Amino acid sequence: MSTATTHDAHHEHQPSGIMRWLTTTNHKDIGTLYLLFSLLMFFIGGAMAMIIRAELFQPGLQMVNPDFFNQMTTMHALVMIFGAVMPAFVGLANWLVPMMIGAPDMALPRMNNWSFWILPFAFLMLLATLFMPGGAPAGGWTLYPPLSLQTGMAFPFLIFAIHMMGMSSIMGAINVVVTIFNMRAPGMTFMKMPLFVWTWLITAYLLIATMPVLAGSVTMLLTDKFFNTSFFNAAGGGDPVMFQHIFWFFGHPEVYILILPAFGIVSQIIPTFARKPLFGYSSMVYATASIAFLSFIVWGHHMFTVGMPIKGELFYMYATMLIAVPTGVKVFNWVSTMWKGSMTFETPMLFAVAFVFLFTIGGFSGLMLAITPVDFQYQETYFVVAHFHYVLVTGAIFAIMAAVYYWIPKWTGNMYDEKLGKLHFWISCISVNVLFFPQHFLGLAGMPRRIPDYAVQFTEFNMISSIGGFVFGLSQLMFAYIVFKTIRGGAKATDQVWEGAHGLEWTLPSPPPYHSFTTAPEVK
Amino acid sequence: MLVRKLIPWLSRLLGGSLLLAANSAYAEYGLNLPQGVTEISREVYDLHMLIFWICVVIGAVVFGVMLYSIFHHRKSKGAKAAQFHESTTVEIIWTVVPILILVAMAIPATKTLLKMEDVANADITIKITGYQWKWRYDYLDQNFGFYSVLSTPREQIENTADKSEHYLREVDRPLVVPVGTKVRFLITSNDVIHAWGVPDLAIKKDAIPGFINEVWTLIETPGTYRGQCVELCGKDHGYMPVVVEAKSIEDYQLWVGEQQALALASTEDPDKVWTADELMAKGEQVYATNCAACHMAGGEGVPGAFPALKGSKIATGPIADHSNIVLHGKAGTAMAAFAAQLSDSELAAVITYERNAWGNNTGDSIQPSQVKAAR
Ligand SMILES: [Cu+2]
Numbered sequence: 085m086s087t088a089t090t091h092d093a094h095h096e097h098q099p100s101g102i103m104r105w106l107t108t109t110n111h112k113d114i115g116t117l118y119l120l121f122s123l124l125m126f127f128i129g130g131a132m133a134m135i136i137r138a139e140l141f142q143p144g145l146q147m148v149n150p151d152f153f154n155q156m157t158t159m160h161a162l163v164m165i166f167g168a169v170m171p172a173f174v175g176l177a178n179w180l181v182p183m184m185i186g187a188p189d190m191a192l193p194r195m196n197n198w199s200f201w202i203l204p205f206a207f208l209m210l211l212a213t214l215f216m217p218g219g220a221p222a223g224g225w226t227l228y229p230p231l232s233l234q235t236g237m238a239f240p241f242l243i244f245a246i247h248m249m250g251m252s253s254i255m256g257a258i259n260v261v262v263t264i265f266n267m268r269a270p271g272m273t274f275m276k277m278p279l280f281v282w283t284w285l286i287t288a289y290l291l292i293a294t295m296p297v298l299a300g301s302v303t304m305l306l307t308d309k310f311f312n313t314s315f316f317n318a319a320g321g322g323d324p325v326m327f328q329h330i331f332w333f334f335g336h337p338e339v340y341i342l343i344l345p346a347f348g349i350v351s352q353i354i355p356t357f358a359r360k361p362l363f364g365y366s367s368m369v370y371a372t373a374s375i376a377f378l379s380f381i382v383w384g385h386h387m388f389t390v391g392m393p394i395k396g397e398l399f400y401m402y403a404t405m406l407i408a409v410p411t412g413v414k415v416f417n418w419v420s421t422m423w424k425g426s427m428t429f430e431t432p433m434l435f436a437v438a439f440v441f442l443f444t445i446g447g448f449s450g451l452m453l454a455i456t457p458v459d460f461q462y463q464e465t466y467f468v469v470a471h472f473h474y475v476l477v478t479g480a481i482f483a484i485m486a487a488v489y490y491w492i493p494k495w496t497g498n499m500y501d502e503k504l505g506k507l508h509f510w511i512s513c514i515s516v517n518v519l520f521f522p523q524h525f526l527g528l529a530g531m532p533r534r535i536p537d538y539a540v541q542f543t544e545f546n547m548i549s550s551i552g553g554f555v556f557g558l559s560q561l562m563f564a565y566i567v568f569k570t571i572r573g574g575a576k577a578t579d580q581v582w583e584g585a586h587g588l589e590w591t592l593p594s595p596p597p598y599h600s601f602t603t604a605p606e607v608k
Numbered sequence: 609m610l611v612r613k614l615i616p617w618l619s620r621l622l623g624g625s626l627l628l629a630a631n632s633a634y635a636e637y638g639l640n641l642p643q644g645v646t647e648i649s650r651e652v653y654d655l656h657m658l659i660f661w662i663c664v665v666i667g668a669v670v671f672g673v674m675l676y677s678i679f680h681h682r683k684s685k686g687a688k689a690a691q692f693h694e695s696t697t698v699e700i701i702w703t704v705v706p707i708l709i710l711v712a713m714a715i716p717a718t719k720t721l722l723k724m725e726d727v728a729n730a731d732i733t734i735k736i737t738g739y740q741w742k743w744r745y746d747y748l749d750q751n752f753g754f755y756s757v758l759s760t761p762r763e764q765i766e767n768t769a770d771k772s773e774h775y776l777r778e779v780d781r782p783l784v785v786p787v788g789t790k791v792r793f794l795i796t797s798n799d800v801i802h803a804w805g806v807p808d809l810a811i812k813k814d815a816i817p818g819f820i821n822e823v824w825t826l827i828e829t830p831g832t833y834r835g836q837c838v839e840l841c842g843k844d845h846g847y848m849p850v851v852v853e854a855k856s857i858e859d860y861q862l863w864v865g866e867q868q869a870l871a872l873a874s875t876e877d878p879d880k881v882w883t884a885d886e887l888m889a890k891g892e893q894v895y896a897t898n899c900a901a902c903h904m905a906g907g908e909g910v911p912g913a914f915p916a917l918k919g920s921k922i923a924t925g926p927i928a929d930h931s932n933i934v935l936h937g938k939a940g941t942a943m944a945a946f947a948a949q950l951s952d953s954e955l956a957a958v959i960t961y962e963r964n965a966w967g968n969n970t971g972d973s974i975q976p977s978q979v980k981a982a983r
Contacts (some may be wrong), residue, residue, distance in 0.1 A: 143775060144767040151843045151913060182720045218912025224840045230817060231800040231842055234942045236912055309940060318818020324801060325816060360685070388837075389803055390814045391821035394725045398718060405710045409703060414704045417757040419674050424690040436676065444670065450664035455713065457720040458656045461641055464803060464838040525639045530807040532838040535846030537765060539777045539834075546828040584689075 106201070108214040109193035110598060111178045112495075113199050118175025119488075121203060123564060125167030126481075127392065128211070130557050137519075137553035140546050143538050153536035154222035155214070165342065166249045167207055169476065171343040172484045174199075174256045177284050179495060181260060183589035184278045186269025188599040191262040199255035206248035213238035214522060226335070227302065229327050230314040233309050243306045246435025250295040257291035260284055269588070271607030275366065280585050282369050283348030286376045290337045290344070292477050293380075298334040301327060302508035325390050332383035340379045342476060344372060346443075346483030347414060350436045352587070353490050354418055357433035359584035364417040371410035371417075378407050388459045397456050404454035408447070415444055430582075431505035435486030438513050439471030449524065464534075468525025473520045478513075479594060484562065485512075492567065493581045497595040498574035511559040518552030643808050645829050645854070649810035651720045659713060666709075724810075727822045730792030734849070738795075738815035738837065739804030739949070740942060741844035741901055745783045748775055748794075750864055754873040756781050757897055758847045765847075777834040782851035786860035787827050799944050803839035806852055814839055827854040836933045840943065843913075844901050878952065878980065884960070884973045891961025894954045899962075902942060906965040914942065918966040927972060931982050947983055952976035 086601075098104050108114060135156050137146045178196065190196050192320070213220040218236030221227075227242075235242065264285050268277070277285075305327070307313040309506055314320025316327045355362045362368065384392060384400035392400075418440050419454070449471040453459050462468060493499050522545035532544045538546065578595040588605055589596070643653045733752070735746040742849075746753030763769035765776075770776070780913045785791050795804050797815035805812035809825045822912045827833075837848040855863060896905065899917075903909050906928045907918035917923045922930050934955060937945035946955065953976040 142772060145765055146767065150846060151910065154840070154843065154845070204790075217914070222842075228801055230842075231840065235798070235840065318816075323818075325819065358681075359689040360691065363693050364695075364699055365693070366701045375945060389812050390816065391819070394722065397721060397725075398854060401717065401721070402714060405714060408710065409706050412706050413699065413703060415670060416698075419677070422677045422700070423676065423681065424687070424692075425677070426680050426687045426689040427678065427681055428683045437674075440674065441671065444667065448667060451663060452656070452659050455655060455659055455717045457652050457717055457724055457810075458659065460724075461652060461656065461807060461810060463812055528641045529638065530642070530835065532846075534835060534840045535836075537776060537846050539836075540771055540773070540775050 085268055096509060098284035106404045107197070109180050109189075109197050110601070111190045111193070111196065111597065112596070114190075114196050115175045115178030115180075116495075117200050118171045118178060118203075121200075121482075122168050122172035122175060123567070125163050125171070125207065126560070127564070129163035129168055130560060132156045132163065133553065134557050136160065137199070137550040137557075139536055140538070141550040142547070143540055143543055145537055148536070150536045151222055152219065152365040154534065155220040157534050158221050158224055159210070159214070162210060162221075163207070164476075165225065165338075166246075167203075169342050169480050169484070170249075170253060171203060173284075173287070174253075174340075174351070176280075176345065176484070176487055176491075177256070177260050180491065180589060181263055181281055182267065183596060183600045184281050184587060185264065185267060185272050185591060186320070186588050186601045186605045187263060187267035188601050190259050191261045191267055195255050195371050196259055199252045199259065202248050202252040202255075204271075206245045206252065209241050209248070210245040213241050216241075226331060227305065227327075228331075229305060229308065229324050232305060233316075239309060240306065243302045246302050247299055250299045253291050256294050257288035257295075260288040261292070268455060269601065269604040269607050275369070276607060278348075279351035279362065279365070279368055279372075280348035283344040283351075283372055284374050287341050287344045287596060290341050290376055290379065294334040294341075298338075299331060301330040301334065304330075328387050328390060329383070332386045333380075334428055335386065336383040337376070337379045339472075340375060340473070342480050343443075344376070346439070346480045347372060349483045349487045349490075350418065350439050353432050353436040353486055354421050354440075356490075356582050356584040356586070357430065357436075358422050358427050360421060360425040362417070363420035363423075364413070365414055368417055371413045374410040378403060378410070382407065385454060385456075385459070388456050389463050401454060405451065408451050408454075415447070427582075429508055430489075430502060431500070432486045432490035432511045432512075434506065435482050435489065438509070439482045439486065442474055442478030442482065442517075446471055446479055449474065462527060464531055464532055466523040466531045470520050470523035470527060471535045472524070477520070478516055482512075488567065490582075491589075492570050493577035494589060494592075494594050494596065496571050496574075497577055497593075498570050498572075499577050499581075500570040500574065502546050504562065504569075508559060508562045510565060512556060515552045515555035515559060519549055520552070522546075522549045522552075535606070644808040644810055645827055645831065645833065646809055646825055647828075648720070648724055648825070649808060651723070652810040655717055655720060658716070662709060662713065724823075727792050727824045730790045730824055732785070732789060733792045733794060734785070735794045735796070736783075736804050736815065738797040738799075738804065738841070740799050740842050740944070741837070741848040743783075743804070743837075743848065743850065744899075745797075747864070747867075752763075752867050754781050754867075755897075756851070757781065758849055760847075774834065776847065777836065777849045777851065779849055779851045781833070782853045784853045784855055784860060784863050785825075785827065786857045787830050787854045788857065790826045792822060792824045795823065799942070800841050801839050802837045802841045802848070804850060804907075805837075805838045806833050806835035806850055808833040808835075809852070810923060812838055827852075830854050830856055830859075858866075878976060880953075881975060882953070882956065882973070884964075887957045887960040887973050888964060890953065891957035891959075892965070894950065894958040895961050895965075898946065898950065899958065907962070909969075912926055917962050918968065919967075923962045923971055924968050927959075927963075927974060927978075930963065930983070931955070931974065931979065934959055935979070935982060952979045952983075955979045 104535045139153055216237045221235050221238050222244045223232035252431055291520055304315040308315050314322040316322050351362055382404045384396055385404045453462055489505055526542055526545045579593055580590045621847045641653055641656050643650055688789055733748045735748055737744040742755050742757045744755050759778045759780045760776050764771050795813050797817045802815040804815055811823050811825060813821045813823045831854055833852045835850040837845055902914040903917050909916035935947040937943045956974045956976045956979045960973045963972045
């Protein structure tokens with residue numbers, strides 16, 4: 085930990101212009117790059133969602149052909165998961181972890197640079213497939229063989245893009261772990277770390293444990309396609325279901341990778357605006373750890389219909405139901421933090437409170453999905469689509485937006501426009517429910533996911549959902565506007581920014597110096 | 609302020625949408641799972657409602673507390689923040705109580721699951737095979753089988769004709785089963801993974817190439833029950849419906865008799881020599897149901913995904929190469945082996961058709977006997 089204090093500040097000078105961003109090893113610059121990249125991907129993935137919702141506005145084929153529709157659903161998922169949500173969290177970790185633990189920078193700054201700069205190339209490759217003969221991958225982001233093996237020219241590009249994203253994630257995760265272990269300020273014991281740091285530490289382990297598994301499974305797809313192996317080809321002695329097991333061994337922890345940092349963010353924001361310490365800090369840490377552990381043993385619940393032995397179905401049902409317990413503990417803790425507080429509702433708090441409401445709704449539908457015999461009815465329908473969009477959009481993405489509003493005054497030294505922020509919140513919050521709530525009904529009525537055209541009894545709810553989608557999509561332009569407006573100027577932020585804010589990052593000036601803590605602060 | 613204006617608007621919108629759904633001609637499909645027509649489907653429905661109400665009650669408590677807090681513990685109302693932040697007792701309570709609720713939920717769920725997986729003692733066995741993009745039903749005990757293909761006309765999909773009542777959920781030949789009989793389905797696939805499902809029967813199972821899954825049903829009331837493929841299986845995934853017709857035992861027996869007679873009548877004379885016109889007419893029909901989904905009706909294909917047959921080197925080159933790819937397919941692509949799917953005369957006809965349609969005027973006509981030799 086003493087390295088933090090001896091870090092010299094002589095390389096303040098830096099190249100300017102594009103070279104500054106290409107060569108930077110500074111955690112704030114890299115955090116900014118990640119966040120801007122994520123914003124760009126959010127709009128690209130969002131544009132694809134708009135195409136999907138436009139086609140689904142009415143039954144029949146209006147805008148696109150079925151193959152392009154499948155390309156859109158596949159690419160929307162890949163871009164949003166790997167391009168928007170994950171980089172946003174890595175960006176937040178870059179900005180915040182050193183400031184929160186009292187360090188000058190991340191532990192491995194050059195690797196940090198590399199792990200970011202791999203990403204634009206990975207996504208360039210992935211998005212380029214849209215313009216190739218045969219188009220982009222259309223077999224779903226889950227890449228199930230044999231269907232995914234029918235992909236044309238796009239296939240090797242897809243696989244290598246995933247490899248690159250995986251490398252980037254693993255490097256980012258290693259950096260977080262090393263930073264947290266080695267660079268904490270004196271007195272910053274593990275059980276004093278802010279929850280955002282805790283949730284990220286656990287997330288980093290999930291990443292390190294599962295990304296190589298994804299890499300392995302897609303490499304097996306690659307050799308099945310080009311080198312005549314038969315890992316997943318039944319005719320050659322392989323097993324297509326094995327891919328699903330390997331994929332979801334990665335995929336289920338992945339969904340917690342997408343939500344644990346969000347738990348951390350909300351656990352920072354609610355106490356600030358309730359002006360009251362987080363309720364049950366240590367139970368929050370243990371709950372996060374148990375969720376992470378359970379996430380490794382529930383992957384079978386994505387595969388209840390593949391025809392598992394009954395013992396397997398029962399095991400995955402019970403294990404999945406158990407996840408509700410630590411998740412419930414978290415929700416109860418947040419509500420208890422609000423209880424008897426002295427609350428104000430600035431934009432970050434609005435998003436955080438909406439997160440608790442709407443994520444809980446996603447949690448309820450998740451609990452319903454855990455019940456195997458009923459899951460047979462829900463599986464692969466819009467009920468599942470509604471479920472994971474509640475946890476990913478009103479969960480992960482709402483938390484990311486809350487984080488941006490909460491910390492942007494610290495990052496830029498400028499306050500965002502509170503009126504616009506609140507307007508953005510209310511429009512988003514209402515439209516996102518108009519978008520996703522009716523999808524529960526569609527799913528229960530039996531509408532399968534990933535179809536470009538549907539039976540006429542599904543028309544009304546699809547229309548409502550599409551209208552919600554267009555409004556939600558458009559209102560995000562407001563978010564971009566607010567962010568760039570704040571970067572350019574605005575009322576000056578104080579160091580503490582929020583009356584109830586506690587933590588090391590709020591002791592630094594706004595904006596903070598280039599190297600966060602050149603002298604390690606003493607934590608009591 | 610804003611909130612107060614938005615809430616009535618939101619409730620009107622939601623209320624309006626509920627009304628819309630209730631008024632629609634398909635109200636029974638509107639908002640919830642169907643109760644279905646089997647003992648199992650009703651048990652599943654009850655489980656669904658049970659877990660739903662559990663969630664509603666927990667939600668009401670949690671959200672109630674939260675809303676109370678949001679309205680009363682505000683700084684603007686002069687609330688002073690308390691500083692408590694820990695209580696082992698309540699942490700234990702809200703860990704243990706949910707566990708108890710979950711156990712109470714798991715017991716009936718386990719019971720139903722065990723029943724669903726008990727495929728023993730079935731009276732009839734039907735094999736279901738998924739193809740890109742149709743289903744095949746084989747009645748294993750009665751030795752006949754047939755394909756079941758979407759029957760919605762193209763014009764309805766392309767919005768040049770009005771959509772029929774069962775748009776996209778209608779087929780040329782439905783699966784027919786008797787009521788009051790335990791029917792076992794063996795589900796598999798010929799190419800990619802599909803999933804066969806009918807909500808009214810509470811059945812959904814993946815069709816996986818190289819593997820056979822089992823499910824069963826016992827339908828109580830005659831009727832037509834609809835579903836569709838529920839696992840993404842490529843371009844026309846949205847266009848492979850499942851239609852099940854449950855008939856009384858007598859009607860079912862009659863139907864089986866008809867099917868067996870039909871199967872017998874269609875066994876053809878292998879030495880018959882077909883005229884070019886006969887082959888072309890039959891070929892066009894076979895092409896439309898089996899090939900047009902990928903290679904398109906005009907033979908133009910889909911660039912990059914499915915090759916054009918119009919002017920294709922193979923369809924205008926040596927007959928042996930052409931019949932080879934149609935019979936044996938091409939591994940690792942969507943081009944399936946049709947040798948097992950189509951009869952000699954159908955294969956002869958479709959190959960002849962491809963060699964002469966769309967200006968491919970090779971003048972060749974292929975006889976079923978040639979196909980037989982090439983198998
Ligand atoms: Cu299918």
